[in-house]
Amino acid sequence: MTSFEFTREAFSDVFGRMLDRYAVHGPKRFLGRGRFADKDLIKYAKLAALDELELEEKSYMSPKSLVFPPDETMFYFTGQEFTEAPEEAEGEIIVFLRPCDINGFRRLDAMFLENGGVRDLYYLRRRERLRFFMIECVESFDNCFCVSMKSNVAEDYSAALRFDGDMVYVEVKDDSFSPLFLDGASSDFTPDFVRENRKRVKVPDVDEMPPEMFTHPMWDEYDHRCIACGRCNTSCVTCTCFSVRDLFYTDSRQSGERRRLWDGCHLDGFTEMAGGASYRERRGERMRYKAFHKIYDFRKRFGYDMCVGCGRCDDACPEYISFAECINRVSAALRGGDGR
């Protein structure tokens, strides 16, 4: 591992050289596109210059769409012929992201590449192109609780970067990227990680969730507060649920596509079967289902929690439901409290 340092101006040139060889993605600010008037939207997008890399605010959406787009064609149909959707492009993609999101990708890998012993090749071919450039993250944003979720530290990255005023420090782990940085001054930089969040959660430490927790009155409140918009699912870096839908082109009914689309356990219709039977009609039940998946079920299957504590669900909820608070309530209820 070698480290380098640059002035921001010099690093801007390095960034330019990156763009010559790689597609570069990172959090980007879209002026005036936020949820409220005069608010900006921060989301992952292709970057055209270093100045587009947003470092001041958390991104509203996670980088998961790089491997799991909201809408992805799986097959094209011509009559009875199935043709696999070709890869959009080839070549490596550099992604600037924070440690929680790198840990989020670990969880996406678990679902798409490990669960059931089957590898999802649509995911894999996108995933194989990604190279992580970790943005050092030593200070929490609002609603972050990565330390409690043990996902504040990440090791799976090609390079780590500190943006410190006029200086940029880089630690290079993947030697194939070293040539990019050779004109930087040598440095002893290694990335730090946030060690304390303002938000802390107590993750329930139980091997078996007691059955009474499934029907605990603490969930009733969410029946009224949750509006089943699914923003917590779509903004979550670890939500992987999807539905597969076929469509045909109106100008040529013999041609069409099979697509997969993001779906979410908070949304109506998520469990609805032909004939109308469905499960978890109540929104509180959906909240319980999601919460247990993120902090209990997944751990039973994979040995670590699904939630990485990025707090995007709390940022996104229009009803100001706090998932962090929900986790604390579960722990409190397990200790015999009323879930408050």
Next chain:
Amino acid sequence: MKENPYRPFPAEITCIRPESDCEFTITVAASAEMTPGQFFQVSLPRVGEAPISISDFGDDWIQFTVRAVGKLTNALQDLCTGEKLFIRGPYGNGFPMGILAGSNLIIAAGGSGVAPVRPLIKRGMDGRLLVRSLQVLAGFKSKEGLLFSEELEECRSCGRGTITIDRPQEGWCGSTGLITEHIRALSLEDPSDVQFVIVGPPVMMKYSVAEALELGVPEDRIWVSFERLMSCGLGKCGHCKIDSTYICLDGPVFSYSRAAGLID
């Protein structure tokens, strides 16, 4: 793309047989290793894909019995012999054939739940599944909804089956009453020495299991099969997850001792 697990293969339809007013059985020419209780993801391009359980199979054919209640199943109804059905699978664990072999096997199925247990019934009847005794209880809403009537009648006529409809109906001289009543009326020599398979709509399964438990059948000798919405059959899409269990991977067949702890 090598080994894309989502790519179905075309299977030619060799027969479509109506079963009831809205149910029909499609036979396709295809061969695959499978076991009763498993399912396939069945699709038609531009219409959609859905999990459908195997209602019987042989070396080079598979049957699916379908109720026309959704987008795909309605479209399946319009297919003709010689056309192609697109399938991938089989998925799921299927019934525990090793455990059922040699047992006093009781199968209680309701409505379209008879379809997934039909391979069990047929194998139990013709000796491919060797059992000490076989008892089949098949319940339907009405005589119009009866499935596999000839096969079930054969079962009944040799004293190994009961076919019941919920309420008496003109032109029906067979058994009536809910299947739960018929489970309650079973006289079991040793309830701890049976294997009890229960498949049907959720409400039917719930109360049938309760009756079986009441008879004294141990939880780990009751087998149920779950039906859930699925988009993949591979443990990816998330629709069929209950707790840490994926119905498509770990099920759809569970012993009740495990199923009892699954809370949707």
